[in-house]
Amino acid sequence: MTNSQKTLSGAVLLPVFIPTVIITLLLIVGTLSNPELAGEAFKSALSWMTETFGWFYMLATAIFLVFMVCIGFSSWGNIRLGPDHADPEYSFPAWFAMLFSAGYGIALLFFGVAEPVLHFSQPPNATAETIDAAREAMQIAYFHWGLHIWGIYGLMGLVLAYFAFRHGLPLSVRSALYPLIGDRIYGPIGHTVDVFAILGTLFGLATTLGLSVTQINAGLHYLWEGIPISTTVQVIAIGLITLAAIASVVAGMDKGVKNLSILNMGLAVFIMVIVFFVGPSIHILDAFVQNTGAYLSNIVGRTFNLQAYTQSDWIGNWTLFIFAWTIAWAPFVGLFIAKISRGRTIRQFIFGVLAVPTIFTFLWFSIFGDTALYLIMEQGKDVLIGEVQADHSVALFQFYDLLPWSTFLSVVTVFLIITFFVTSSDSGSLVVDSLASGGALETPIWQRVFWASLEGVIAATLLLAGGLSALQTMSVLAAFPFAIIMLLAAVGLWRALVIEGHREASVEAAAVPGRAFSREGSWRKRLSTLFKFPGQAKVSHFIKEVVVPAMEEVQKELAIHDWKANITTQENGVTFQLEHDDKLDFFYQVLATEHQIPEAHSDKSNYDTHWQADVYIRNGALGYELYGCSKDEVIRDLIDQLEQYFNFVDAAPGQLPWNTVS
Structure with missing residues (x-):
């Protein structure tokens, strides 16, 4: 069900x-x-x-x-x-x-x-x-x-x-x-x-x-x-x-x-x-x-x-x-x-x-x-x-x-x-x-x-x-x-x-800031993000034009394997939710959130705050953001989280509080 x-x-x-x-x-x-x-x-x-x-x-x-x-x-x-x-x-x-x-x-x-x-x-x-x-x-x-x-x-x-x-x-x-x-x-x-x-x-x-x-x-x-x-x-x-x-x-x-x-x-x-x-x-x-x-x-x-x-x-x-x-x-x-x-x-x-x-x-x-x-x-x-x-x-x-x-x-x-x-x-x-x-x-x-x-x-x-x-x-x-x-x-x-x-230890095991960037890609690209402080409009555009298409690609592929994924857009982000029978839903969310400019950069910015595309699971933030990633890098990050989720579910079958007791 x-x-x-x-x-x-x-x-x-x-x-x-x-x-x-x-x-x-x-x-x-x-x-x-x-x-x-x-x-x-x-x-x-x-x-x-x-x-x-x-x-x-x-x-x-x-x-x-x-x-x-x-x-x-x-x-x-x-x-x-x-x-x-x-x-x-x-x-x-x-x-x-x-x-x-x-x-x-x-x-x-x-x-x-x-x-x-x-x-x-x-x-x-x-x-x-x-x-x-x-x-x-x-x-x-x-x-x-x-x-x-x-x-x-x-x-x-x-x-x-x-x-x-x-x-x-x-x-x-x-x-x-x-x-x-x-x-x-x-x-x-x-x-x-x-x-x-x-x-x-x-x-x-x-x-x-x-x-x-x-x-x-x-x-x-x-x-x-x-x-x-x-x-x-x-x-x-x-x-x-x-x-x-x-x-x-x-x-x-x-x-x-x-x-x-x-x-x-x-x-x-x-x-x-x-x-x-x-x-x-x-x-x-x-x-x-x-x-x-x-x-x-x-x-x-x-x-x-x-x-x-x-x-x-x-x-x-x-x-x-x-x-x-x-x-x-x-x-x-x-x-x-x-x-x-x-x-x-x-x-x-x-x-x-x-x-x-x-x-x-x-x-x-x-x-x-x-x-x-x-x-x-x-x-x-x-x-x-x-x-x-x-x-x-x-x-x-x-x-x-x-x-x-x-x-x-x-x-x-x-x-x-x-x-x-x-x-x-x-x-x-x-x-x-x-x-x-x-x-x-x-x-x-x-x-x-x-x-x-x-x-x-x-x-x-x-x-x-x-x-x-x-x-x-x-x-x-x-x-x-x-x-x-x-x-x-x-x-x-x-x-x-x-x-x-x-569950937290398993799902967040790979939650390392910056890990979404391609391993083969440019380290310079990752370094450049440390000096970028985009506004709300840029982050919202990134979520709409990069994150949502990435989720749709994964959604299509999962459907081939008889897994139903729902993508729901909100005013400030998008949610990817996986359903399958008696398992707790996999929940991956990217939200545009406002943060203070880091103190080390505050004297070089005309604004007090900037916006990030932060990654969340159901229970909270994973501690990193996606802004600046390509569509393939977002897909890779989403699949990494799916893999952690499946490893956790498989590690303790019948012991999870959200499993149906047969």
């Missing part, structure tokens, strides 16, 4: 779209027909899953984090997610703002005060409402929202970005299994993987949207007591904000998601700064340093603590729920992070995804969580405990009530929750739409609108069926099959990275 035959169009991929919609609709109809029975079923399923497979969730989460750290510190960290000459598409602040908004901005607003206060009042391993309980409460919050969840998101994002931008596979979860099953990712196995990914994303989003509307409802009730806290209000809020999400998703990535994410980040930092200065600032800084040190000291023990000897349901209601929710949401966040990470190195990606959000999260919990505990322990504001226990969603607003500028902070926070809601919904819709279209980056507007609407319907349905407990259950259940897929994806990525080192 050729790559052209395997390309998936922008329209929906029916083997993925139809099963996903049927399963979702059956769940919605069944839940609405008997919400009480559905709620009981969800509760029983959650209990069984956490008791039976809790160990698996914790072990898988630990593996994901260790794997990411090991890859980041290895020599593979220098590999770029895309061609070696690619630059990141987004600045670091914009990149971080988007991954933070999509990842868990809403969760921090919901749990930033509620979780530390709840653990302080009901700690799993300490006496309630003591200093030890306060320490444990902050340690648990750090653990739940620290490196582990970003290891989950990061692994999925890294796998997808690597195979999509480095090897030209569809930006879809199925591509993660390509090193293991080859072209079968385009068949039923791949379709099944993407169905699980979409379902996990839909229910993970539904959980987040459910958290959002309960908190929005609490905020509106706090500001205007005439608005009751009820499921009806929350469903109406879902409907209204889903309409805003539809408007954003129609606008697309750059105009909608990017701008909203930057706004979200700015508002979040603004609220943090205000609370920091009106709260116990010195205590916050002391607690931040101490809690971070304690987190790093105890990370291994907490990672593998399942309370096996106490048989408490605390672990299932908290740790397992948060990690399972993260795994269920990993297809969405991972694919979204992959979309915005083209051009970064693996090391930049890993430590950007792990370190920066984690530090920001620790600051957030120190500012909000430690301030709440300080108010309770030092100022006797223990009324906050009862209010949070009665309704988690009011925690942040009751916390504001104990600070100056409470009304102003509440208004800004309600607006921030809404914008986070819209950002999560529209970015999730873009991702689900891409998955349902086989990895297509551009899809019809109606598809994006459909998925944004369906997310709102699912969230509303699960709220009617039992509130947050139903949402929690669906996240945990949806995470199980996808955790297995992620483990397989990690194996596939490791295998591909091992092979990449061999």
Whole structure:
């Protein structure tokens, strides 16, 4: 099967779209027909899953984090997610703002005060409402929202970005299994993987949207007591904000998601700064340093603590729920992070995804969580405990009530929750739409609108069926099959990275500057190129009149031997791509690129830059250019690269990550 035959169009991929919609609709109809029975079923399923497979969730989460750290510190960290000459598409602040908004901005607003206060009042391993309980409460919050969840998101994002931008596979979860099953990712196995990914994303989003509307409802009730806290209000809020999400998703990535994410980040930092200065600032800084040190000291023990000897349901209601929710949401966040990470190195990606959000999260919990505990322990504001226990969603607003500028902070926070809601919904819709279209980056507007609407319907349905407990259950259940897929994806990525080192050494073995010039030809000709600094027009003319005809000659000859080669011209160059059954395409590209005039010649040139006809393989530049070569010399260079390619393929049959497994 050729790559052209395997390309998936922008329209929906029916083997993925139809099963996903049927399963979702059956769940919605069944839940609405008997919400009480559905709620009981969800509760029983959650209990069984956490008791039976809790160990698996914790072990898988630990593996994901260790794997990411090991890859980041290895020599593979220098590999770029895309061609070696690619630059990141987004600045670091914009990149971080988007991954933070999509990842868990809403969760921090919901749990930033509620979780530390709840653990302080009901700690799993300490006496309630003591200093030890306060320490444990902050340690648990750090653990739940620290490196582990970003290891989950990061692994999925890294796998997808690597195979999509480095090897030209569809930006879809199925591509993660390509090193293991080859072209079968385009068949039923791949379709099944993407169905699980979409379902996990839909229910993970539904959980987040459910958290959002309960908190929005609490905020509106706090500001205007005439608005009751009820499921009806929350469903109406879902409907209204889903309409805003539809408007954003129609606008697309750059105009909608990017701008909203930057706004979200700015508002979040603004609220943090205000609370920091009106709260116990010195205590916050002391607690931040101490809690971070304690987190790093105890990370291994907490990672593998399942309370096996106490048989408490605390672990299932908290740790397992948060990690399972993260795994269920990993297809969405991972694919979204992959979309915005083209051009970064693996090391930049890993430590950007792990370190920066984690530090920001620790600051957030120190500012909000430690301030709440300080108010309770030092100022006797223990009324906050009862209010949070009665309704988690009011925690942040009751916390504001104990600070100056409470009304102003509440208004800004309600607006921030809404914008986070819209950002999560529209970015999730873009991702689900891409998955349902086989990895297509551009899809019809109606598809994006459909998925944004369906997310709102699912969230509303699960709220009617039992509130947050139903949402929690669906996240945990949806995470199980996808955790297995992620483990397989990690194996596939490791295998591909091992092979990449061999491939680079083989293909680039002959990449010596100037080697394209004829061995029998004039050394004077080669020497003269050292003093030529052509402009863009001359290099473009050379590519058109010399390189393209050379490629066409090789294309005709290969056709005689039953090898199909495609020649594609771009605005700044030309690409020669070879297809043959189950082998990775041979990729040889010549681009007109701009360079600085060498310093040794700068005083003899009237220009600061010149242009070159640089040679690229799929993964990056080979370190030499062709300008000044004859057609025969270009042909010779192209055949040399083909020879290196065939030697590599023949040297390790069956071991290449892009070969089909028979």
